[in-house]
Amino acid sequence: MADIISIKAERRTEFGKGAARRIRREDKVPAVMYGHGIDPIHVTLPGHATLLALRSENPLLSIEIEGEDAQLALPREVQRDVIRGFVRHVDLVTVRRGEKVTVSVALHLEGEPEPGTVATVDSNEIEVLADPLNIPEQLVVDVTDLPAGHSIALGEISLPEGVELTGDPEDIAVSIVVPAAEPEPSEETEADADEADAEDEAE
Structure with a gap:
């Protein structure tokens, strides 16, 4: 409570x-x-x-x-x-005791997915319907050892008793992805940089 x-x-x-x-x-x-x-x-x-x-x-x-x-x-x-x-x-x-209200509750990720991957969230808050005396402080999603390509829908998030999801349970809340690699500078780019440095020294 x-x-x-x-x-x-x-x-x-x-x-x-x-x-x-x-x-x-x-x-x-x-x-x-x-x-x-x-x-x-x-x-x-x-x-x-x-x-x-x-x-x-x-x-x-x-x-x-x-x-x-x-x-x-x-x-x-x-x-x-x-x-x-x-x-x-x-x-x-x-609000009144016994009625339910719509509130946004923070989404908290717990654990680490497989090495080389990261967990991304669609929204840092989840909208739920709850009794004012029973509003959870946060909703926890465990991403420990989840592989790339795995996703967790809103309907898969564990909710306390008496708390209801207001959004579409099929909507994705968390996705495990491989972060995009930083592009390596091309030879042309490096040459351009060297030329620019030379011009700076000449000025």
């Missing part, structure tokens, strides 16, 4: 770029919660606590707004400062 991370939030009444800048100067994060047909709820979250919570994949959050019942939510979109790394804004989708 996934750990639930509690975060205290405040309702937000100011909007726009100026208000967002003021919120960030106070080490807080502007956020919006939506889902289940309710009107979006605009809130501010504590900056440090939010940054820590978002370090894990698909963290299940309990958003506690003063005077209101806590609501479970999953991050749907996270905007970060590309230079300093702090969280600029978060979109949260509210």
Whole structure:
């Protein structure tokens, strides 16, 4: 069962770029919660606590707004400062216990294929349907000693109980290939390089 991370939030009444800048100067994060047909709820979250919570994949959050019942939510979109790394804004989708949600889970390769080959992945994440309390941190694919030409389809990936694949099970997730050899420079290319070097020395 996934750990639930509690975060205290405040309702937000100011909007726009100026208000967002003021919120960030106070080490807080502007956020919006939506889902289940309710009107979006605009809130501010504590900056440090939010940054820590978002370090894990698909963290299940309990958003506690003063005077209101806590609501479970999953991050749907996270905007970060590309230079300093702090969280600029978060979109949260509210969820309920017992329902299933669509999430993307990291694909992790384990082991090494046969010597002289490499494992390539079509996507670093796999989309699945799961209970918010049972979202796997990652999906592991063992490629130990697999030969060139071998492939693993989405439907062959082992999923935890209660987790369902949303994509086509026939789609290829992992392929074992022989890496392309680096082309050797031709004699003409080497001659051209020598001629260019000679011209550089003459200048």
